[in-house]
Amino acid sequence: MKNLLLILICLIFLNNSFSQQKRSTKIGNVSIQELNMNRYEKDTTANAVVLYEHANYYLDESRDYKKTTDYYFKVKIFKKEGTNKATIQIPFYGDEKVHSIKGITYNVSKSNTILKNQLIDKQVYTKDLYGDWKEVTFTLPNIKEGSVIEYTYSVTSPYSKIDDWYFQSDIPKIKSDFTAAILGNWKYNIRLVGFLELNRSDVSVKKGCVYVPGLGDGACLILDYGIDHIPAFKEEDYMLSKENFISKLCFDLESFQNPRGGVDKYTKTWKDADKSLKYDFLDNQTSKKNFFKNNLPPALLLINDDLEKAKKVYYYIQDYFTWNEKYWPSKKVRIKDAFENKTGNVFDINLSLYNSLKAANIESYLVLTSTRNKAVPTRLHPIIDDFNYLLVKANINNKAYFLDATNKQLPFGLVQHESLNGDGRTMDFASGSYWESIKLLKKSFRSIKAQLSFDEDNKLGGNLMISSDGFYAVNDRENLNSTDIESYIENFESEHPNIEVENLEHQNLDEKENTLHQIYEITTDHINFDTKLRINPFLIDRYTQNPFKLNQRDYPVDYGFPRNYTYMLSLKLPEGYTVSSLPENKALSLPNKGGRFIVNFKNLNNVISVYSRMNLNKRVYSSEEYYYLKEFYNQIIKAQDVFIEIEKASN
Template identity: 25%
Template structure:
């Protein structure tokens, strides 16, 4: 992720913008409504014509400083697939004591009817609210009469007392953006650290302006004079933010602006000061959310003590306690690092959110005498934590340090194991919180491979019918994902899908091992037959030795790529294949062996063949050794996959003797 730290007081580093265009609502033209496609992206279903935001830190007589954000948007719908842009969803922080307030100033749809611009204003009934969780509401706005060719305009303002962490401003979105402008107005005595991320850097204009505010203090009116910092950020002609394969969260690479108020006159200047700020935030979370919960360990003592009394090694205790929590406390589906119910209540009702479950797990591990701590993190959906601020996190897991290694644990997922975390939380890094000490940055991206080993023996009849037997083993994340997939699917349905996905084969004698023994690899066995796995032409038989395992298309289709390639985890796929040649046939040709290695052996492919009597032996290995590959290596990786596809689909040719 491209990351830039901008100190707002450092005026000399700013690029001054020339006079901006006058983008105003209510000025929809016939030409805009007649436009059939976006001039720079003809595939676009819609486009943002302009988007303007104004964030002002205002002095309120009643509430002190309040943050007021005004958003103006004008967008164009080109195709039916763009109708989704006729619904706007806005999240609002709301608790029993305090909430953010939103008001719509304008919301209209414009269409061209018989050559005349016709405005359809939003009805009050077209808005409704959803309660997301105990902290967040969602305002939903449905615009009227949206059609192909419509122009939508709206304006709203949000007032909030939470001025320390303004809303992020996304210059980029899933459709092209012609013009995006964001302006901040901040009193001179407040400092906001600012990050711009993404692949496009905004032009910046900075001005200082005089400001007067009237305050009533002890029944006396007092005029305060101070300066305001007016900063404008502008980006134009932004391409659509398109999701691509092997990207955890495309919004991590969205061109956007993120702000966080610095404490006092503090502004982040270097990595050391940033680390210190992280430690302060993490310690405050520990004190507020974790300290009290972790001190409670008597209510589960009668359950945990007999569980571990006969166990001697840290690994045995970790597995026993992790299994106990997974089997007795069910995840209710809610995220959050805070214990929603409190661990004592969660233990009693056998249910809780992520915080309840993993704080309880950590408390039990500490009780067992293990060096256990909590690790704060952010899910893939929430994005990468950019600022040392509590709202950067929405997840917490547990960790145990042994003399040999650190184990990361998540008891919310039944099929997870030590260092085999749910994919939702494998998001770059987390922060291991040590009370009254320096917290540690922990890499959550796995370095240990998950393997899949397939052994397949088959023979081909002269009429082209293939019959064989297969055994497949999977471990680590491969095994976890397999167990998750089959957990709620009956065996008959699973086999039926497997038959279709494997080239309409017929499967018999299917069975599997170790589905519930999580420390062991998953093993599948079955016999198969198929009459569409090879071609018989005259006196020759043509077939790919990998049958239904051969890759058919390259996952990388774009000409260029800006985002890094993010695999869920490193992996190694091995195939050992034995083919029996039918009686009366001989080998005309087999694929030549090949070995491919790129990017210092991060990606490796090996295809070897050997003929012994009337058998052909094929050994295939495909290995990706790191989870994240830089975008600059995209062309190499794309070509690498293309060569794999070509080799895996090469035919063995048998001819009748």
């Protein structure tokens, strides 16, 4: 992430005389060469390409000096899959206005002339979304493979926020520009997010942009940013929100010098943010210790051992509340009401946990985070809207435990995976907040152990035990508790069509701090043979597709937590049969101790043993490590795409 911190000139009066509007791109710029273009050489797989796009921000004198952004887009469509680019959706908020909509579809005739179809007003619709949000939508007419679409529209706003400008999208772009004239009494922090470099980065002061009666001419800051030949942003597994990586300009309002000479600050220090969070948003909901002391079972507060007491309090709150699956509340938190209703959002529940731990005299702190579908909160300055999740940190016997009581299957010391989005902001209201890595004390693993043999009819069967802990156990417990056992078995058999489950038992289903064991009695309906048999020894959880397919990935691989998988198989051959071929043993390692994969095959007294283990030791792998991780999976797929060959022994 790059920070383009712009300190703007402070003025007093707003009256625009500089015609920034003339810089807006007008419609009507399509050539026959663009219509005859049949692919984009820098990305021949693209369904469409943006030929040019431009946003121009300025103060619109004709609209009572409100802030207006004029947008221009020109897009070439190559394939049928790219025709969805002709449907445009423009969300807007409150008193914002979307206007000056124009659109043209261009096609080429048999005589190589340009045909035009104009967008008409009745093809433009406005609909309500939610709250004060609405959306204007339209579809350009007569779209075909080979069409070029061109459209413009403007958004006029009374608000101070400047919308982010996305240089990158899901299709490539040949050229993208953002220009602006920002009045000097508005001060913004401007950030360039992503991995692309600017081709144009011109910043200047324009005198005469503002005329101040009685004082003379003022000035504006003139911005001109642009990037050429922009690749499509391609999402892939194990990534945080694309908002962290997609190339865009972000504008954070810092301050405004009003006509009276005072300065209104919008960007706060963390000291100000801490105070605002405690008194404005949380509204003293952090000081309800006495309420919970009176409402918790008295026996919990009499436990002498702090760790045991903290666990009892945690599990009581976890069992008491039902999470309504909401995150950052739309109104102030009222945990007494939530306690009475036994339901609440993330903040209701974990604030109740925080106060309960305080009532039990456990040193505790609130930790602000955001979910993985949101951008990682910026460290440059506090932006409260970056956060939408709340955890609790308890310090017990010189050890920090991060807690989350929202999910009923979470053991003490584990938080929801979706809340692992960078570091958390620990709210120490006495000494000041600080950034802190969220450490997980519970290891996550999945282990499979199968003991199989052939019966008198040479049918294969036996026991299969799946053991899981950490996040894997949370997922398994959620699935087991959300359905009946018959449906659970049916789902398992549908995922593994060659296995039939005769019986299923489980151990430690309710003991969340212990390893969960699922013990299956199984038969296989396809492994019958007379003289020869080829069998893949990896009955379940075999890798058949690589999750990493990009030639280059500029953003990191973020698993959220280290993990390991173990697979063990004991296969007893029937009397009179022998092994004719075993696969090769393999061992693979990732650089920087990032992980390891091993697989060993043995035959001892006609019992085939398979042992395989994969460790991924890091939560995050850098983009530089991507190639090695991708190849790591390629080799695992090859190592598991093997067969044990068995045949009847010759007399």
